[in-house]
Amino acid sequence: xxxxxxxxxxxxxxxxxxxxxxxxxxGCGRKTERIRIGVAGPFTGAQAKIGADMALGAELAIEEWxxxxxxxxxxxxAIRGDDEAQPKQATAVAQGLVADRVAAVVGHFxxxxxxxxxxxxxxxxxxxxxxxxxxxxxxxxxxxxVFRVCGRDDQQGSVAAIFALEELQAKRVAVxxxxxxxxxxxxxxxxxxxxxxxxxxxxxxxxxKEELDFRAVISAIKATSPDLWFFGGIYDQGxxxxxxxxxxxxxxxLMSGDGxxxxxxxxxxxKNAEGTYLTFGPDPAQVPAAAxxxxxxxxxxxxxxxxxxxxxxxxxxxxxxxxxxxxTDYAKLCDFIHSNxxxxxxxxxxxxxxxxxxxxxxVMWIVKNGKFxxxxxxxxxx
Amino acid sequence: MxxxxxxxxxxxIYALIALGYTMVYGILxxxxxxxxxxxxxxxxxxxxxxAACASLDVLPFGISLALAFGMxxxxxxxxxxxxxxxxxxxLRKAHILAPLISAVGVSTFLQNFIMNAQTxxxxxxxxxxxxxxxxxxxxxxxxxxxxxxxxxIGLSVALMVGLQLLVMYTPLxxxxxxxxxDRTMASLVGIPVDRVITYTFIIGSALAAAAGMxxxxxxxxxxxxxxxxxxxxxxxxxxxGGIGNIPGAMLGGFLIGLIEDLTAYHYGADWKDxxxxxxxxxILIFRPRGLLGERVAEKL
Numbered sequence: 001x002x003x004x005x006x007x008x009x010x011x012x013x014x015x016x017x018x019x020x021x022x023x024x025x026x027g028c029g030r031k032t033e034r035i036r037i038g039v040a041g042p043f044t045g046a047q048a049k050i051g052a053d054m055a056l057g058a059e060l061a062i063e064e065w066x067x068x069x070x071x072x073x074x075x076x077x078a079i080r081g082d083d084e085a086q087p088k089q090a091t092a093v094a095q096g097l098v099a100d101r102v103a104a105v106v107g108h109f110x111x112x113x114x115x116x117x118x119x120x121x122x123x124x125x126x127x128x129x130x131x132x133x134x135x136x137x138x139x140x141x142x143x144x145x146v147f148r149v150c151g152r153d154d155q156q157g158s159v160a161a162i163f164a165l166e167e168l169q170a171k172r173v174a175v176x177x178x179x180x181x182x183x184x185x186x187x188x189x190x191x192x193x194x195x196x197x198x199x200x201x202x203x204x205x206x207x208x209k210e211e212l213d214f215r216a217v218i219s220a221i222k223a224t225s226p227d228l229w230f231f232g233g234i235y236d237q238g239x240x241x242x243x244x245x246x247x248x249x250x251x252x253x254l255m256s257g258d259g260x261x262x263x264x265x266x267x268x269x270x271k272n273a274e275g276t277y278l279t280f281g282p283d284p285a286q287v288p289a290a291a292x293x294x295x296x297x298x299x300x301x302x303x304x305x306x307x308x309x310x311x312x313x314x315x316x317x318x319x320x321x322x323x324x325x326x327x328t329d330y331a332k333l334c335d336f337i338h339s340n341x342x343x344x345x346x347x348x349x350x351x352x353x354x355x356x357x358x359x360x361x362x363v364m365w366i367v368k369n370g371k372f373x374x375x376x377x378x379x380x381x382x
Numbered sequence: 383m384x385x386x387x388x389x390x391x392x393x394x395i396y397a398l399i400a401l402g403y404t405m406v407y408g409i410l411x412x413x414x415x416x417x418x419x420x421x422x423x424x425x426x427x428x429x430x431x432x433a434a435c436a437s438l439d440v441l442p443f444g445i446s447l448a449l450a451f452g453m454x455x456x457x458x459x460x461x462x463x464x465x466x467x468x469x470x471x472x473l474r475k476a477h478i479l480a481p482l483i484s485a486v487g488v489s490t491f492l493q494n495f496i497m498n499a500q501t502x503x504x505x506x507x508x509x510x511x512x513x514x515x516x517x518x519x520x521x522x523x524x525x526x527x528x529x530x531x532x533x534x535i536g537l538s539v540a541l542m543v544g545l546q547l548l549v550m551y552t553p554l555x556x557x558x559x560x561x562x563x564d565r566t567m568a569s570l571v572g573i574p575v576d577r578v579i580t581y582t583f584i585i586g587s588a589l590a591a592a593a594g595m596x597x598x599x600x601x602x603x604x605x606x607x608x609x610x611x612x613x614x615x616x617x618x619x620x621x622x623g624g625i626g627n628i629p630g631a632m633l634g635g636f637l638i639g640l641i642e643d644l645t646a647y648h649y650g651a652d653w654k655d656x657x658x659x660x661x662x663x664x665i666l667i668f669r670p671r672g673l674l675g676e677r678v679a680e681k682l
Contacts, residue, residue: 044502045502045503046502046503046504046605048502048503049503205650205651205652206650206651206652207651208651208652210607210611211651212504212601212603212605212608213392213601214651215388215391215392215643216385216388216389216642216643216645216646216647216651216654217646217647217650217651219384219385219388219643219647220646220647220648220650222384223647236503236504239506239602239603240504240601240602240603243509243602243603244601244602247516247528247530247602248384248526249519249526267506268506268602268603270509
């Protein structure tokens with residue numbers, strides 16, 4: 001090594017170490033400054049709308065806490081992680097949030113994302129509450145820091161199946177799903193309940209989640225002449241699917257789960273959407289505790305999406321736990337959430353040993369006059 | 383019967399796209415991988431034009447649709463022309479792989495460009511413009527056929543016949559055939575080879591745009607990655623029929639459409655790609671140049 005290159009080497013080394021010094025205080029300073037809450041879901045891509053509604057709900061809760069002075073003497077900061085509804089991306093987002101030192105996570109949206117992401121959070125000791133992932137497997141692994149404020153697909157599928165049998169008197173039921181953890185899981189639970197009640201489906205198949213041309217499966221469904229058909233999937237596919245079905249002359253009503261409950265679905269389908277049945281939680285507009293949330297949300301962001309209130313509740317549970325335990329310690333937070341009751345916008349909630357909410361129940365919704373509304377049986381609210 | 387019909391409709395779309403692959407291959411011996419993206423741009427241009435028409439609400443139904451077709455075809459043709467000028471012409475003398483890679487690059491560029499400039503989300507086809515066509519239906523041998531399906535098949539066949547006539551009976555067509563036989567010789571006898579190639583790209587792109595417009599109308603939706611899958615299948619159709627061969631592309635398109643729909647109907651949607659590509663492999667084993675063959679003496 002000659003003199004000149006040695007000099008260069010020394011200069012380079014100095015520059016690098018100066019850069020490194022700049023790095024350290026930045027990293028240390030952040031830690032004491034603020035409590036960070038990760039908010040993870042699909043914020044771009046075909047499901048961006050429903051993901052954003054959920055995140056806005058969570059962020060509204062955080063703003064409200066900040067107005068009341070934050071927690072642990074500091075403000076709370078929301079950090080969004082966009083998983084694009086892709087399981088692979090979800091793991092990367094989870095690792096990113098861990099690296100950002102979040103205290104807890106509200107998310108993810110899709111079951112297929114929540115499951116792999118929860119592995120990361122469980123490893124690193126971070127509490128996550130999902131506002132929307134309904135697949136049984138999300139909590140069935142009984143990780144102590146994984147919770148949800150929504151229901152489970154085994155509950156949802158059986159409510160749908162019983163409604164189909166008892167209310168609609170369905171005799172021939174066709175089932176289609178999008179082959180994702182959520183969609184297929186829901187379709188399977190639906191089929192399972194039908195079977196235990198003695199009804200075999202006349203058609204059962206999956207279509208890839210990227211597919212937008214459903215003509216062939218629709219013909220096949222039509223050939224079985226069903227009096228009801230069920231779709232386990234999300235609105236980005238459900239909209240075009242229903243349009244194509246109506247165009248091909250499939251007149252049987254469609255039933256689906258909470259994946260279709262977004263105004264985008266009605267926008268895509270127009271009057272084709274009328275009479276579509278969906279299972280979802282109770283209508284927030286009929287829950288007295290949700291009134292305050294709905295009016296604040298409406299003033300800030302317009303009409304709440306289906307999952308806004310669940311995002312709001314999930315964030316509130318986390319922040320209540322942090323403020324009451326006075327720490328962000330994983331074990332303390334888990335114990336607190338498992339052993340306490342929480343006042344949420346959807347009423348009082350309590351978690352069981354797995355992390356599901358106790359006594360969660362689904363109701364049947366229907367699309368009527370271009371709006372989602374709770375299905376009214378002739379005898380009153382079912 | 384209904385499945386056959388669906389297959390034919392889809393096949394007509396593939397055939398229209400396949401023509402673009404086949405024409406370019408016939409003349410340049412190059413596969414234009416960006417062709418699927420040109421088709422997708424046709425979808426977007428058409429839908430956006432219709433959305434504009436709907437918001438202005440002064441033009442009658444038929445004229446709006448015609449205008450949207452016109453816009454889609456013009457804009458796609460402009461993209462096709464630009465692609466050729468920017469990405470392929472400078473590489474005309476380079477190794478055969480260079481324009482191929484360039485085409486893959488253009489494809490990725492266009493896809494991401496539309497994704498960022500327009501939307502990552504799907505774009506809904508304005509239903510006001512497709513519903514009347516869908517709702518008018520006829521009975522045909524036990525199956526129900528809608529006016530839209532008739533329009534798709536009819537317009538595709540008309541465009542394909544038009545193209546065939548153009549290639550066989552006009553001076554431009556004669557020049558194209560000459561270029562496909564031997565570019566050097568063609569230029570020696572005074573045919574403006576570059577201009578002929580430009581026209582080829584423009585015509586192919588306009589056909590793809592028409593296909594895109596029809597298909598987004600049929601499926602009520604368009605997405606930035608719609609072109610990739612459709613392009614791949616149309617390319618398969620072109621190879622199946624014999625690449626470089628116009629009637630072959632049509633035949634291949636209809637065949638792929640039928641195979642896909644029949645498989646999806648009988649065995650489920652998961653199997654349709656498998657059966658379509660198996661059919662391709664089997665046919666290529668027995669007829670390496672495709673069903674109708676790459677007409678060696680007269681490729682186009």
